Amino acid sequence: MLSNATVYGIRAVIYIAAKKDRKYVPISEISEKLKISFHFLTKILQKLTQRNILISNRGPQGGIAFNRPPDKIYIAELVDAIEGADLFDRCVLGLPGCGVETPCPMHDQWTIVKVQIKSQFEKTTVSELAKKVSERNERL
Amino acid sequence: MLSNATVYGIRAVIYIAAKKDRKYVPISEISEKLKISFHFLTKILQKLTQRNILISNRGPQGGIAFNRPPDKIYIAELVDAIEGADLFDRCVLGLPGCGVETPCPMHDQWTIVKVQIKSQFEKTTVSELAKKVSERNERL
DNA sequence: GTGTTTTAATACTCTTCTATCTTAATTATC
DNA sequence: GATAATTAAGATAGAAGAGTATTAAAACAC
Numbered sequence: 001m002l003s004n005a006t007v008y009g010i011r012a013v014i015y016i017a018a019k020k021d022r023k024y025v026p027i028s029e030i031s032e033k034l035k036i037s038f039h040f041l042t043k044i045l046q047k048l049t050q051r052n053i054l055i056s057n058r059g060p061q062g063g064i065a066f067n068r069p070p071d072k073i074y075i076a077e078l079v080d081a082i083e084g085a086d087l088f089d090r091c092v093l094g095l096p097g098c099g100v101e102t103p104c105p106m107h108d109q110w111t112i113v114k115v116q117i118k119s120q121f122e123k124t125t126v127s128e129l130a131k132k133v134s135e136r137n138e139r140l
Numbered sequence: 141m142l143s144n145a146t147v148y149g150i151r152a153v154i155y156i157a158a159k160k161d162r163k164y165v166p167i168s169e170i171s172e173k174l175k176i177s178f179h180f181l182t183k184i185l186q187k188l189t190q191r192n193i194l195i196s197n198r199g200p201q202g203g204i205a206f207n208r209p210p211d212k213i214y215i216a217e218l219v220d221a222i223e224g225a226d227l228f229d230r231c232v233l234g235l236p237g238c239g240v241e242t243p244c245p246m247h248d249q250w251t252i253v254k255v256q257i258k259s260q261f262e263k264t265t266v267s268e269l270a271k272k273v274s275e276r277n278e279r280l
Numbered sequence: 281g282t283g284t285t286t287t288a289a290t291a292c293t294c295t296t297c298t299a300t301c302t303t304a305a306t307t308a309t310c
Numbered sequence: 311g312a313t314a315a316t317t318a319a320g321a322t323a324g325a326a327g328a329g330t331a332t333t334a335a336a337a338c339a340c
Contacts, residue, residue, distance in 0.1 A: 058315080062307065095279055112260075178330095179330060199287085
């Protein structure tokens with residue numbers, strides 16, 4: 001459903017939000033803790049800095065940090081930034097132009113699912129998930 | 141969400157169900173009508189004959205046909221056969237062993253989505269979709 | 281039984297995703 | 311300024327999905 005890259009990005013962002021002690025978190029730390037290839041993760045997070053979701057700083061004490069409080073960052077934004085938009089708009093059967101006027105046979109039922117996924121991703125914030133990780137000690 | 145192969149398989153099966161005039165339908169006909177590469181489609185449909193969802197017959201007047209009435213064939217079966225099972229069981233964040241005891245931070249909300257998708261696919265039959273195509277002239 | 285239609289099986293190519301490697305470029309600290 | 315820490319960027323390699331090509335095998339028709 002989501003690509004590896006997107007999942008890595010989401011997990012990394014949750015990781016940063018879950019630790020509030022330091023402003024800039026080096027990517028190397030995230031990559032070690034979450035067992036994600038450093039260089040791969042770097043490229044993914046670059047997409048998030050380019051979208052001004054994160055800010056980065058080179059040099060000692062550098063790393064990445066939020067450019068905006070994590071309770072204002074929604075999972076849907078991360079997916080958009082990394083995966084590319086339209087993920088939640090595609091037809092299940094991949095038919096171009098499938099819509100209300102010219103639906104595919106699964107259109108109606110799939111619309112229900114799509115709306116649900118989309119709204120979940122649009123209402124879920126990073127800080128919300130980070131809270132579960134730090135307070136309820138959930139896995140990351 | 142679903143791979144191309146799976147989508148092609150589903151569409152092909154719906155196509156066969158939508159035309160009741162002949163028992164065996166040659167793959168070449170399906171591939172032309174649905175604009176799917178013949179050889180690629182052949183490989184996909186082989187997986188369905190191996191699972192005894194379809195039967196095939198070589199030679200003139202040959203082709204593929206249902207091994208069981210299409211109102212007894214569920215979309216979930218097709219997905220399983222082509223995509224491999226466990227599609228609807230995976231964790232959104234790809235964490236191995238994510239479950240009720242050791243959940244990931246998105247576990248609870250994603251479970252809701254998964255259950256819904258799964259039950260939709262499990263209750264939807266091929267004949268149901270074929271009916272929409274033939275009666276309501278929906279796209280395929 | 282020869283030829284034609286059709287699926288089966290295998291091997292190969294192409295593209296995209298995933299990941300790695302190398303080399304900059306930038307910043308802080310001493 | 312020199313050095314170390316750290317992201318940025320590009321080039322390359324591996325893996326998997328998507329698609330193509332070739333050949334074999336089966337069934338029917340004549």
